[in-house]
Amino acid sequence: MLDNIRIxxxxxxxxxxxxxxxxxxxxMGLSQLYLVEPRVFPDEEADARAAGAKDLLDSAxxxxxxxxxxxxxxxxxxxxxxxxxxxxxxxDAHDCARKVVGEAEHGKVAIIFGRETMGLHNAELxxxxxxxxxxxxxxxxxxxxxxxxxxxxxxxxxxxxKQDFIKRDEPYPLTRDMERFYVHLESALRKTHFIIPQHExxxxxxxxxxxxxxxxxxxxxxMLRGILTSIDETTxxxxxxxxxxxxxxxxxxx
Amino acid sequence: MLDNIRIxxxxxxxxxxxxxxxxxxxxMGLSQLYLVEPRVFPDEEADARAAGAKDLLDSAxxxxxxxxxxxxxxxxxxxxxxxxxxxxxxxDAHDCARKVVGEAEHGKVAIIFGRETMGLHNAELxxxxxxxxxxxxxxxxxxxxxxxxxxxxxxxxxxxxKQDFIKRDEPYPLTRDMERFYVHLESALRKTHFIIPQHExxxxxxxxxxxxxxxxxxxxxxMLRGILTSIDETTxxxxxxxxxxxxxxxxxxx
Numbered sequence: 001m002l003d004n005i006r007i008x009x010x011x012x013x014x015x016x017x018x019x020x021x022x023x024x025x026x027x028m029g030l031s032q033l034y035l036v037e038p039r040v041f042p043d044e045e046a047d048a049r050a051a052g053a054k055d056l057l058d059s060a061x062x063x064x065x066x067x068x069x070x071x072x073x074x075x076x077x078x079x080x081x082x083x084x085x086x087x088x089x090x091x092d093a094h095d096c097a098r099k100v101v102g103e104a105e106h107g108k109v110a111i112i113f114g115r116e117t118m119g120l121h122n123a124e125l126x127x128x129x130x131x132x133x134x135x136x137x138x139x140x141x142x143x144x145x146x147x148x149x150x151x152x153x154x155x156x157x158x159x160x161x162k163q164d165f166i167k168r169d170e171p172y173p174l175t176r177d178m179e180r181f182y183v184h185l186e187s188a189l190r191k192t193h194f195i196i197p198q199h200e201x202x203x204x205x206x207x208x209x210x211x212x213x214x215x216x217x218x219x220x221x222x223m224l225r226g227i228l229t230s231i232d233e234t235t236x237x238x239x240x241x242x243x244x245x246x247x248x249x250x251x252x253x254x
Numbered sequence: 255m256l257d258n259i260r261i262x263x264x265x266x267x268x269x270x271x272x273x274x275x276x277x278x279x280x281x282m283g284l285s286q287l288y289l290v291e292p293r294v295f296p297d298e299e300a301d302a303r304a305a306g307a308k309d310l311l312d313s314a315x316x317x318x319x320x321x322x323x324x325x326x327x328x329x330x331x332x333x334x335x336x337x338x339x340x341x342x343x344x345x346d347a348h349d350c351a352r353k354v355v356g357e358a359e360h361g362k363v364a365i366i367f368g369r370e371t372m373g374l375h376n377a378e379l380x381x382x383x384x385x386x387x388x389x390x391x392x393x394x395x396x397x398x399x400x401x402x403x404x405x406x407x408x409x410x411x412x413x414x415x416k417q418d419f420i421k422r423d424e425p426y427p428l429t430r431d432m433e434r435f436y437v438h439l440e441s442a443l444r445k446t447h448f449i450i451p452q453h454e455x456x457x458x459x460x461x462x463x464x465x466x467x468x469x470x471x472x473x474x475x476x477m478l479r480g481i482l483t484s485i486d487e488t489t490x491x492x493x494x495x496x497x498x499x500x501x502x503x504x505x506x507x508x
Contacts, residue, residue, distance in 0.1 A: 023401070144277055157390065
């Protein structure tokens with residue numbers, strides 16, 4: 001079950017932090033490490049800090065985009081300082097673990113940690129269903145990234161070994177299915193002229209935020225896709241009709 | 255109140271771990287760092303890893319023995335792998351925090367972390383009232399020392415901010431008062447010949463373990479000291495009597 005939980009590190013600058021992350025994970029029974037464009041990897045300092053968790057570095061999956069790292073996940077959680085403007089629902093590390101362990105029974109879960117200096121970008125936070133924060137001294141709340149991973153993994157181990165988790169039975173769509181939905185949604189909304197090329201604004205960002213937050217279940221997503229298909233059909237019937245009218249108009253001109 | 259809680263690091267080998275410890279502490283509202291014979295300190299790597307917690311390094315207290323670091327504490331907790339042979343009462347990190355925060359209302363508390371490679375020696379564990387362990391993956395339970403500090407401090411911050419602690423009102427003696435008691439005890443037991451120079455064995459170690467574990471309150475310790483004083487008086491009266499008898503014997507010889 002813990003093998004369904006992955007830790008994703010984005011653009012890690014210090015390879016020592018990757019090693020420390022691997023050790024922190026293995027100490028708490030986790031094994032799935034994903035690295036999105038690390039600055040340096042593999043690296044001697046990473047190996048040294050990993051100590052007895054070198055096997056996690058050997059099996060780490062290095063990818064070039066966050067999307068690749070989370071495509072097969074049904075739950076994506078981003079770490080964040082509290083009170084971000086981008087207001088996804090937020091857990092502390094303890095409740096996050098109870099959520100993660102409950103869902104890992106059914107599918108894959110990713111927890112994403114950002115850069116040492118600037119955390120996660122907004123575009124990355126938009127890929128998430130929830131945020132997690134670590135309760136800390138408000139005068140100096142910025143934890144080292146491997147220390148944050150240690151705490152999040154510790155809470156996961158606690159929730160797992162005490163069997164204290166939030167149970168959830170409905171299956172959720174994978175991230176890649178959500179991405180296909182967004183592509184479909186955008187195309188449908190262009191056809192209905194809800195999105196028009198001259199004034200696109202941030203409408204897709206806003207819709208993505210809404211749907212990631214509301215987290216449709218798999219059957220609900222199928223229903224939404226059905227609605228989009230019905231819109232496709234309506235717009236294409238409309239186009240047909242307009243074509244017919246135009247050709248009739250041309251016919252009547254002749 | 256959190257200022258009554260100190261973290262004591264013994265013989266730290268990597269200065270980076272001292273810096274990471276300082277950051278972990280400050281993130282969780284702690285400030286009192288004691289270093290017993292660090293290999294290298296101060297150090298650039300320590301400063302770098304401390305990040306915004308450099309002030310804790312500047313105010314760290316460097317001492318040459320553990321006794322100096324804990325003399326004014328009323329509660330001393332040693333970190334340890336589970337199932338040590340030296341069987342003090344043991345807490346996990348969560349309950350340890352509830353204990354520590356409860357006692358820090360009344361006096362100073364030390365939590366001791368050992369060397370990177372070998373933890374605490376037995377003589378050091380004997381200075382402790384309790385052990386604390388961090389629940390971890392049994393296949394690889396050995397945490398980096400700064401990661402362990404991060405977790406222990408996180409649980410303290412949680413217990414403090416949620417006001418979830420074990421309340422305790424009786425005042426406890428300071429470590430230095432316990433040490434005076436052990437000196438007195440040993441001297442009294444030599445006078446009663448419970449300890450005899452030819453066969454000292456580990457009797458003082460065993461008694462220290464017993465009393466540290468039973469943790470007499472301050473009034474109880476005063477009572478124990480009173481008993482020792484009464485033994486002193488008895489043995490000195492006995493010595494007087496023996497002297498008198500001997501001089502009488504000599505007198506009768508003449």
